[in-house]
Amino acid sequence: MKTENKYGVDERGFYGRFGGAYIPEMLYPNIEELRENYLRIIETPEFRKEFEGLLADYVGRPTPLYLAQRLSEHYGTTIYLKREDLNHTGAHKINNTIGQLLLAEKLGKKRIIAETGAGQHGVATATVCALRGLECVVYMGEVDMQRQAPNVARMKMLGATVVPATCGSKTLKDATNEALRDWINNPVDTHYIIGSVVGPHPYPDMVARFQSVISREIRRQLLEKSGKEVPDQVIACVGGGSNAMGAFYHFLDDESVKLIGVEAGGEGVDTGRSAATTVLGKDGIIHGSRSLLMQTDDGQIIEPHSVSAGLDYPGIGPQHAHLHETGRVQFVNITDQEAMEAGLLLSKLEGIIPAIESSHALAWLKKMEFTGRESIVISLSGRGDKDLQTYIDFFRL
C-alpha cells in the first residue's frame, strides 16, 4: 500500500504545512541523494525480499498479535497487544535500522552514524552494523550515557563506537545535533540512520515505510483471529512517533478506525516538566523539519521531561503534527505516575513487563469508556528490561 493519500507526504516533502527539508547547504547533497533514490531502491522486489527475509529470520517477525485475556477482563473489552517487544533487541526500532542499513549498502556507504536517547535505537543500529560488517558510530547525550549504562555496554560489545554528546542539555536532541554535525563533516561515505519519523524529508516518510510492517501485520492477524477487517481503535505512544506511525500507517485511510497517540505528560502538562508536544508545542523547525516543537517565545528549544527516556523529545514527527492538525489522530497524554502504574498492572495481569514508553499507551485504557464490544489494539513497542532500575526506584521493589 502506498502513502499517496491525503495524510501522506506530497511531492515537495510536506504533510500539509509540516515537514520539508530545512537544512544548511552542507547537508543538501546527502539529503538530495537520499530523496532521489529511496523510493526507487526500497520498492524493488530485490530490496523487499532481502528486507522481509531479515525481518523474518533475524528479527523474528511477524510479531504476535496477542489477545490479552486478563487485561481485557480487567477493562471489560477486547484488547490485543502487538508484541513489538518480542523483536530482536527488544523493540520496534530494528525494523527501521534494517531497512536503512540495506538502503545505505545500496548507496555504497561504508560508515553508519546514529543518535540515541535511551539507547534502544543505538543498540538496534549497532546490531545491524555488526550483522553486515559496517563501521558504526553512535552519538548519545552524556547524561543519557550515565542513565543507560547497560545499553552503552551493549553497543560497545557489538563493536560500535559510542561518542558522548557534551553540548546543550546532553540528551537526545543534542545527540541528534552531533550526528548531523558528523554527517556534515563526512558527506560522502557516511549514512545517518535516524531513529524516528523525524528529520528532513525523506526521513519521516522513509522511516514510516519501514515501520509500516507493524500495521500490515496487525491487519492480517486481526482478520485471522477475529474475522474483523479493522480494529475499532489503535493506541500507541508518541515521542518522535515511529512505533505509532508504523501502527497507524495502514489504517490512516480507514476513517472508522480511531487512532490515538499517547504523549508523555511527564509530571503534568502544567508543571513545566512534560513532553506533551501537541499540547505545549508551537509551529517551528527542529532537526531539519517543520513540525510542532516545545520552544520559548524567542524560538529556543526547551528540554522536555518524561520518566521515559524514549519519549522526551521536544518535537514530534511532521506527519504526526499533520495528523494532529487534521484531527485524524487524537493526541492525549499520560503522566509519569499513570504510566508506571500501567506498566506494573500489565506485568501482574499478563506476565509482560513493558517498556515505560509502551506503558504510556497502556495507561490510556484506564481513561477510556468501553461498551464491551470493541476491539482495541495497543502497540507494545518495547520490553521493560532496560527500565528495570526505574521501575525498582519508583515502586521501591
Next chain:
Amino acid sequence: MNRINELFKKKPGKLLSIYFTAGYPGLEDTIPVARALQEAGADMLEIGFPFSDPLADGPVIQHSSEVALKNGMSLRKLFSQLKELREHVRIPVLLMGYLNPVFQYGMENFCASCAECGIDGLILPDLPMTEFETQYQDLFRRHNLSNIFLVTPESREERIRRIDQLSDGFIYALSSSSTTGKQMDSTLQTEKYFEKLQSMNLRNPLMIGFGVNDRESFQKVVSYAHGAIIGSAFIRLLDKEGARPEVIRRFIHSILGSN
C-alpha cells in the same frame, strides 16, 4: 543597492568580514565589538543571533551561542541593541542565524526590524532555496536585504548557477564541507574547487569562509575570491582575551598585515 553592493563596487578584493555572536562575551558587547571591528579595519560584519541547537556549528560557536543565551540574548534584545547600530557603524552588517528564532519572531517583522536598524543582508543557512524564492524574495527586496546563500565543494554546478541567479550581494563559499571552526583542507582538491568557482564567472562576488583563521589562510583564499570570512578564530580570541578594542585591533591587524 545597499551597503554590501557598494562595498564590492568600491573595494573589489581582499575584503575581510568578521562573524561574531551577539551578546558575547557580555550581553552588552554587541555594539562595542562591532565598533571595534570597524575601527580595526574589518570591511563587513556578520552578527550571529544565538540558537539553542546550532547544528552546523562546531564547539567554539556552540559555546558562544550558549553563553549568549545565558546572558539573556534574544532577537528582541538584539534589535533593541541594534537601534543605535548606525550611529556607530558605517560598514555593511548582516545578521546570521538559524531559522527557528526568525519564524517565532515572524519573517515579516524580522525583515522590518532589520531594515529599521540598517541591516544589509541575511544569512539563514537552513532557509531552503525554493522557500526563499517562492515566499520571501520580494519581502527581502522590499527591505533592501541581500540574502546570502552558501555553497560547498559538494554543491553541483547547476545548483551554484541557480544560487548565483537568486543572490544579490555575495555568495558564501565554504572552503570545505564541514561544521564551523575546522582547519582548512590544504589539499589540491580545495584549490581545484576554488579555481572552479573562480572560472565559473558568477554574477556575484565570492567570499570564502570556514577554516580561515590567520594571515596565511586569509592570503590564500583572497587570491581566489573577493574576500574572506573569519568566525570561530575571532570568537576564540574573545573567549581567551576578552572584547577590549586593543585586543580586537591586534587580531585584525595580524590578519591584514598592517600595523
